[in-house]
Amino acid sequence: xxxxxxxxxxxxxxxxxxxxxxxxxxxxxxxxxxxxxxxxxxxxxxxxxxxxxxxxxxxxxxxxxxxxxxxxxxxxxxxxxxxxxxxxxxxxxxxxxxxxxxxxxxxxxxxxxxxxxxxxxxxxxxxxxxxxxxxxxx
Numbered sequence: 001x002x003x004x005x006x007x008x009x010x011x012x013x014x015x016x017x018x019x020x021x022x023x024x025x026x027x028x029x030x031x032x033x034x035x036x037x038x039x040x041x042x043x044x045x046x047x048x049x050x051x052x053x054x055x056x057x058x059x060x061x062x063x064x065x066x067x068x069x070x071x072x073x074x075x076x077x078x079x080x081x082x083x084x085x086x087x088x089x090x091x092x093x094x095x096x097x098x099x100x101x102x103x104x105x106x107x108x109x110x111x112x113x114x115x116x117x118x119x120x121x122x123x124x125x126x127x128x129x130x131x132x133x134x135x136x137x138x
Contacts, residue, residue, distance in 0.1 A: 001121075001122070002084060002085065003080065003084075004110070006113055006121045007102045007117060012026070012030065015037075015038060015039065015068075016038065017067050018067065020064075020071060021063040023035060027049055036101055043109060046101070077100050079102055080102070092115070098114060099112055100112070
């Protein structure tokens with residue numbers, strides 16, 4: 001099984017100058033807790049709903065004024081569409097992340113693969129259990 005067979009398709013990204021309020025609105029509208037951040041047609045980071053609440057709101061920052069660039073994780077963890085599931089899982093375990101951006105051979109974002117995607121679509125229960133345990137210890 002390959003990453004492209006499991007990933008969530010039609011991913012969206014948000015501009016780095018968007019406010020945290022705009023990010024939260026987009027997450028609510030599309031019912032996801034993770035969004036890639038882009039600048040000049042290039043992915044530069046990621047933002048989670050947890051980043052908004054724990055790193056920004058808990059610090060007392062105004063979500064209408066603070067931009068995602070000020071709060072996001074810089075850099076992007078990714079895999080390729082044609083990576084086998086075992087490689088994707090190993091990468092998630094090594095990086096201790098629950099999501100990877102999926103790129104095609106031209107380095108264009110084509111999807112996002114999450115722990116949930118793997119759990120729902122993977123036929124190997126033991127592998128799914130090992131991944132869940134590995135990334136839940138941080």
